[in-house]
Amino acid sequence: MVNAHTTASNALWAGVPMITRPGQQFAARVGASLVQAAGVPQLxxxxxxxYEALALRLATEPEQLKALQAKLHTARQSCSLFDAGRYVRNLETAFRQATDRWRAGLPPQDFAVMDHTSR
Incomplete structure (x- = not known):
């Protein structure tokens, strides 16, 4: 079993709560990463x-479902998952750091990128 990538991102962007159950491989954990990044780790x-209990609860408790939908709509304006500009700034910083190491004659090395502020 695997989770969605683009489809899950699109669903979360549209305010559709997505329940997920992470597995062992990378592809089976993407859904969990996405819902956490969207600010709804309870999914x-x-x-x-x-998984079954949560699905039943959301199906039978419309107020809880509406609260999650509202949270996702709000998250579109504030969470890093949907902040393309922030992602690009962080990626550009990573490219600069890697290029600076290469120009200095240093070997490749893991490094962290200081997160740019949101919007």
Whole structure:
């Protein structure tokens, strides 16, 4: 079982809560990463039973579903998942850091990028 990538991002952007259950491989954990980045970590189920219980709760408690939808709509304006400009600034910084190391004759090395402020 794997999770969506673009489809999940589009659903979250549209305000559609997406329940996910992470697996062992990278592709099976993407959904969990996306919902956490969107600010709704409560949509990550840690077991099949928890997944089913959460789905039933959202299906039978419309107020909870509406609250999650509202939270996702608000997140579109504030969370890093949907901040393309911030992503590009951070990626450009990473490219500069890697290029600076190369120009200095240094070997490749892991490094962290200081996150640029949101919007």
């Amino acid at each position: 990550v189920a840690d077991s099949d039973a928890a």
